[in-house]
Amino acid sequence: MLEIRDIKTTYGKIAALKGVSLDIREGGLTCLLGPNGAGKTTLIWTISGILKAQSGSMKLAGEELAGLKPHQIVEKGVVTVPENRLVFPEMTVKDNLIVGAFSRRKAKGGVEEDLESVLDRFPRLRERANQEAGTLSGGEQQMLAVGRALMARPKILLMDEPSTGLAPIIVEEIFEIIGKLRDEGRTIFLVEQNANLALDYADHFYLLEQGHVTFGGQPGEVDHDELIARAYLGAR
Ligand code: ATP
Numbered sequence: 001m002l003e004i005r006d007i008k009t010t011y012g013k014i015a016a017l018k019g020v021s022l023d024i025r026e027g028g029l030t031c032l033l034g035p036n037g038a039g040k041t042t043l044i045w046t047i048s049g050i051l052k053a054q055s056g057s058m059k060l061a062g063e064e065l066a067g068l069k070p071h072q073i074v075e076k077g078v079v080t081v082p083e084n085r086l087v088f089p090e091m092t093v094k095d096n097l098i099v100g101a102f103s104r105r106k107a108k109g110g111v112e113e114d115l116e117s118v119l120d121r122f123p124r125l126r127e128r129a130n131q132e133a134g135t136l137s138g139g140e141q142q143m144l145a146v147g148r149a150l151m152a153r154p155k156i157l158l159m160d161e162p163s164t165g166l167a168p169i170i171v172e173e174i175f176e177i178i179g180k181l182r183d184e185g186r187t188i189f190l191v192e193q194n195a196n197l198a199l200d201y202a203d204h205f206y207l208l209e210q211g212h213v214t215f216g217g218q219p220g221e222v223d224h225d226e227l228i229a230r231a232y233l234g235a236r
Pocket of ligand 1: 011014015016034035036037038039040041042043193
Protein backbone atom coordinates (compact mmCIF):
# COMPACT_ATOMS: atom_id res chain seq x y z
CA MET A 1 0.00 0.00 0.00
CA LEU A 2 2.88 2.37 0.88
CA GLU A 3 6.12 1.71 -0.97
CA ILE A 4 9.12 3.43 0.52
CA ARG A 5 12.17 3.41 -1.71
CA ASP A 6 15.71 4.57 -1.02
CA ILE A 7 14.71 7.35 1.39
CA LYS A 8 17.56 9.52 2.62
CA THR A 9 16.98 12.04 5.40
CA THR A 10 19.63 14.18 7.05
CA TYR A 11 19.90 16.59 9.96
CA GLY A 12 22.44 19.06 8.63
CA LYS A 13 25.49 16.91 7.98
CA ILE A 14 24.19 13.94 9.98
CA ALA A 15 22.69 11.28 7.74
CA ALA A 16 19.92 9.64 9.79
CA LEU A 17 18.30 7.58 7.00
CA LYS A 18 20.78 6.30 4.43
CA GLY A 19 18.55 4.80 1.79
CA VAL A 20 15.59 3.10 3.48
CA SER A 21 13.29 0.86 1.45
CA LEU A 22 10.34 -1.02 2.87
CA ASP A 23 6.70 -1.84 2.17
CA ILE A 24 3.74 -1.18 4.42
CA ARG A 25 1.25 -3.79 3.29
CA GLU A 26 -2.47 -3.20 3.16
CA GLY A 27 -4.53 -4.70 5.95
CA GLY A 28 -1.65 -5.77 8.13
CA LEU A 29 0.62 -4.75 10.97
CA THR A 30 4.13 -3.93 9.83
CA CYS A 31 6.62 -3.36 12.65
CA LEU A 32 9.84 -1.42 12.53
CA LEU A 33 12.31 -2.55 15.17
CA GLY A 34 15.70 -1.14 15.97
CA PRO A 35 17.91 0.21 18.73
CA ASN A 36 18.03 3.79 20.01
CA GLY A 37 19.17 6.23 17.39
CA ALA A 38 18.61 3.85 14.47
CA GLY A 39 16.39 6.40 12.74
CA LYS A 40 12.93 5.02 13.52
CA THR A 41 11.36 8.32 14.56
CA THR A 42 13.12 10.05 11.68
CA LEU A 43 11.36 7.66 9.29
CA ILE A 44 7.95 8.39 10.83
CA TRP A 45 8.61 12.13 10.56
CA THR A 46 9.75 11.73 6.98
CA ILE A 47 6.68 9.73 5.94
CA SER A 48 4.43 12.26 7.65
CA GLY A 49 6.12 15.16 5.84
CA ILE A 50 7.46 16.91 8.95
CA LEU A 51 10.99 16.17 7.76
CA LYS A 52 11.82 16.41 4.09
CA ALA A 53 13.63 13.49 2.49
CA GLN A 54 16.69 14.46 0.47
CA SER A 55 15.89 11.77 -2.04
CA GLY A 56 13.83 8.66 -2.53
CA SER A 57 10.15 8.00 -3.01
CA MET A 58 7.11 7.10 -0.92
CA LYS A 59 4.18 5.93 -2.99
CA LEU A 60 0.74 5.45 -1.53
CA ALA A 61 -1.16 3.17 -3.90
CA GLY A 62 1.09 4.53 -6.65
CA GLU A 63 0.77 8.20 -5.69
CA GLU A 64 3.93 10.04 -4.62
CA LEU A 65 3.86 11.51 -1.11
CA ALA A 66 7.43 12.85 -1.01
CA GLY A 67 7.33 16.65 -1.22
CA LEU A 68 3.79 17.00 0.13
CA LYS A 69 3.13 19.06 3.24
CA PRO A 70 2.19 17.33 6.50
CA HIS A 71 -1.49 18.33 6.28
CA GLN A 72 -1.68 17.05 2.70
CA ILE A 73 -0.26 13.71 3.79
CA VAL A 74 -2.90 13.47 6.52
CA GLU A 75 -5.54 14.31 3.92
CA LYS A 76 -4.26 11.41 1.81
CA GLY A 77 -5.01 9.17 4.79
CA VAL A 78 -1.56 8.68 6.32
CA VAL A 79 -2.05 9.62 9.96
CA THR A 80 0.49 9.56 12.79
CA VAL A 81 0.06 8.67 16.44
CA PRO A 82 3.17 10.47 17.69
CA GLU A 83 5.61 9.30 20.33
CA ASN A 84 4.68 10.64 23.77
CA ARG A 85 1.08 11.06 22.57
CA LEU A 86 1.23 14.89 22.20
CA VAL A 87 -2.39 15.42 23.15
CA PHE A 88 -3.50 19.01 23.80
CA PRO A 89 -3.39 19.00 27.61
CA GLU A 90 -5.70 21.93 28.27
CA MET A 91 -8.40 20.82 25.87
CA THR A 92 -11.02 18.29 26.84
CA VAL A 93 -10.84 14.70 25.68
CA LYS A 94 -13.78 15.32 23.37
CA ASP A 95 -12.22 18.42 21.81
CA ASN A 96 -8.94 16.56 21.27
CA LEU A 97 -10.88 13.96 19.33
CA ILE A 98 -12.76 16.55 17.28
CA VAL A 99 -9.43 18.16 16.33
CA GLY A 100 -8.50 14.79 14.82
CA ALA A 101 -11.28 15.20 12.26
CA PHE A 102 -9.91 18.57 11.11
CA SER A 103 -8.11 17.06 8.13
CA ARG A 104 -11.40 16.06 6.58
CA ARG A 105 -13.11 19.39 7.03
CA LYS A 106 -13.80 19.40 3.31
CA ALA A 107 -15.71 16.17 3.65
CA LYS A 108 -18.11 17.55 6.23
CA GLY A 109 -20.38 15.33 8.21
CA GLY A 110 -19.80 12.10 9.99
CA VAL A 111 -17.80 13.73 12.80
CA GLU A 112 -20.45 13.08 15.46
CA GLU A 113 -20.80 9.46 14.33
CA ASP A 114 -17.05 8.94 14.34
CA LEU A 115 -16.81 10.53 17.79
CA GLU A 116 -19.43 8.10 19.07
CA SER A 117 -17.61 5.18 17.55
CA VAL A 118 -14.28 6.21 19.13
CA LEU A 119 -16.00 6.69 22.50
CA ASP A 120 -17.61 3.24 22.11
CA ARG A 121 -14.20 1.78 21.42
CA PHE A 122 -12.63 3.48 24.44
CA PRO A 123 -15.16 3.57 27.29
CA ARG A 124 -12.54 5.13 29.57
CA LEU A 125 -12.45 8.12 27.22
CA ARG A 126 -16.23 8.34 27.23
CA GLU A 127 -16.22 8.51 31.03
CA ARG A 128 -13.67 11.31 30.81
CA ALA A 129 -14.98 13.09 27.70
CA ASN A 130 -15.23 16.50 29.38
CA GLN A 131 -12.04 16.19 31.40
CA GLU A 132 -8.85 18.04 30.40
CA ALA A 133 -6.61 15.68 28.46
CA GLY A 134 -3.57 16.64 30.55
CA THR A 135 -5.19 15.05 33.60
CA LEU A 136 -5.46 11.60 31.96
CA SER A 137 -3.06 8.79 32.83
CA GLY A 138 -0.35 7.91 30.32
CA GLY A 139 -2.30 4.90 29.04
CA GLU A 140 -5.47 6.96 28.66
CA GLN A 141 -3.53 9.64 26.78
CA GLN A 142 -2.24 6.93 24.44
CA MET A 143 -5.83 5.79 23.84
CA LEU A 144 -6.74 9.39 23.15
CA ALA A 145 -3.88 9.75 20.66
CA VAL A 146 -5.09 6.61 18.86
CA GLY A 147 -8.69 7.84 18.97
CA ARG A 148 -7.68 11.24 17.60
CA ALA A 149 -5.90 9.54 14.69
CA LEU A 150 -8.95 7.37 13.99
CA MET A 151 -11.07 10.52 13.73
CA ALA A 152 -9.10 11.37 10.57
CA ARG A 153 -10.38 8.13 8.96
CA PRO A 154 -6.85 6.90 8.23
CA LYS A 155 -5.88 4.55 5.45
CA ILE A 156 -2.61 3.96 7.25
CA LEU A 157 -1.90 4.50 10.93
CA LEU A 158 1.72 5.29 11.78
CA MET A 159 2.38 4.60 15.45
CA ASP A 160 5.62 5.77 17.03
CA GLU A 161 6.57 3.77 20.12
CA PRO A 162 3.18 3.67 21.83
CA SER A 163 4.69 1.82 24.81
CA THR A 164 7.07 4.63 25.79
CA GLY A 165 6.87 5.47 29.45
CA LEU A 166 3.96 3.14 30.26
CA ALA A 167 3.82 0.43 32.91
CA PRO A 168 4.00 -3.13 31.49
CA ILE A 169 0.35 -3.91 32.22
CA ILE A 170 -0.74 -0.76 30.39
CA VAL A 171 1.57 -1.63 27.49
CA GLU A 172 -0.26 -4.97 27.18
CA GLU A 173 -3.55 -3.10 27.10
CA ILE A 174 -2.32 -0.77 24.36
CA PHE A 175 -1.11 -3.74 22.32
CA GLU A 176 -4.49 -5.39 22.67
CA ILE A 177 -5.99 -2.25 21.17
CA ILE A 178 -3.45 -2.36 18.32
CA GLY A 179 -4.19 -6.07 17.78
CA LYS A 180 -7.90 -5.32 17.56
CA LEU A 181 -7.31 -2.58 14.98
CA ARG A 182 -5.21 -5.04 12.98
CA ASP A 183 -7.93 -7.69 13.21
CA GLU A 184 -10.40 -5.16 11.81
CA GLY A 185 -8.23 -5.06 8.68
CA ARG A 186 -6.60 -1.71 9.23
CA THR A 187 -3.14 -0.96 7.87
CA ILE A 188 -0.72 -0.15 10.67
CA PHE A 189 2.96 0.73 10.72
CA LEU A 190 4.29 0.38 14.24
CA VAL A 191 7.67 1.58 15.43
CA GLU A 192 8.54 -0.22 18.61
CA GLN A 193 11.51 -0.95 20.85
CA ASN A 194 9.68 -3.68 22.72
CA ALA A 195 10.53 -6.29 20.11
CA ASN A 196 9.17 -9.26 22.07
CA LEU A 197 5.72 -7.81 22.16
CA ALA A 198 5.85 -6.31 18.68
CA LEU A 199 6.79 -9.65 17.13
CA ASP A 200 3.79 -11.28 18.83
CA TYR A 201 1.48 -8.97 16.89
CA ALA A 202 3.33 -8.20 13.66
CA ASP A 203 2.49 -9.64 10.26
CA HIS A 204 5.78 -8.34 8.86
CA PHE A 205 8.75 -6.66 10.43
CA TYR A 206 11.86 -4.75 9.45
CA LEU A 207 14.99 -4.14 11.45
CA LEU A 208 16.52 -0.67 11.17
CA GLU A 209 20.14 -0.22 12.20
CA GLN A 210 22.12 3.00 11.79
CA GLY A 211 19.86 4.33 9.10
CA HIS A 212 19.71 1.12 7.05
CA VAL A 213 17.10 -1.63 6.88
CA THR A 214 19.25 -4.66 7.62
CA PHE A 215 16.62 -7.35 7.88
CA GLY A 216 12.99 -8.00 7.17
CA GLY A 217 10.51 -10.83 7.11
CA GLN A 218 7.65 -12.48 8.92
CA PRO A 219 7.95 -13.15 12.64
CA GLY A 220 7.58 -16.93 12.24
CA GLU A 221 10.55 -17.07 9.87
CA VAL A 222 13.18 -15.92 12.33
CA ASP A 223 14.68 -16.81 15.67
CA HIS A 224 13.22 -14.05 17.82
CA ASP A 225 15.94 -14.23 20.45
CA GLU A 226 18.62 -13.81 17.85
CA LEU A 227 16.80 -10.91 16.25
CA ILE A 228 16.30 -9.18 19.58
CA ALA A 229 19.91 -9.73 20.61
CA ARG A 230 21.09 -8.45 17.28
CA ALA A 231 19.21 -5.23 17.71
CA TYR A 232 20.14 -4.92 21.41
CA LEU A 233 16.51 -4.49 22.16
CA GLY A 234 15.02 -4.33 25.61
CA ALA A 235 13.29 -7.39 26.97
CA ARG A 236 9.66 -7.35 27.93
P1 ATP B 1 14.88 6.18 19.67
O1 ATP B 1 14.44 4.78 19.71
O2 ATP B 1 15.91 6.49 20.71
O3 ATP B 1 13.76 7.17 19.62
P2 ATP B 1 15.23 6.38 16.81
O4 ATP B 1 15.52 5.08 16.16
O5 ATP B 1 13.85 6.88 16.73
O6 ATP B 1 15.71 6.33 18.30
P3 ATP B 1 15.96 8.90 15.65
O7 ATP B 1 15.37 9.71 16.75
O8 ATP B 1 15.24 8.83 14.37
O9 ATP B 1 16.23 7.42 16.16
O10 ATP B 1 17.45 9.44 15.39
C1 ATP B 1 18.27 8.95 14.32
C2 ATP B 1 19.61 9.68 14.32
O11 ATP B 1 19.41 11.04 13.99
C3 ATP B 1 20.33 9.65 15.65
O12 ATP B 1 21.71 9.53 15.40
C4 ATP B 1 20.01 11.01 16.25
O13 ATP B 1 21.04 11.43 17.10
C5 ATP B 1 19.92 11.89 15.03
N1 ATP B 1 18.99 13.00 15.24
C6 ATP B 1 17.67 12.89 15.59
N2 ATP B 1 17.10 14.11 15.67
C7 ATP B 1 18.08 15.01 15.38
C8 ATP B 1 18.13 16.43 15.29
N3 ATP B 1 17.05 17.18 15.52
N4 ATP B 1 19.32 16.99 14.97
C9 ATP B 1 20.41 16.24 14.72
N5 ATP B 1 20.42 14.90 14.78
C10 ATP B 1 19.29 14.29 15.10
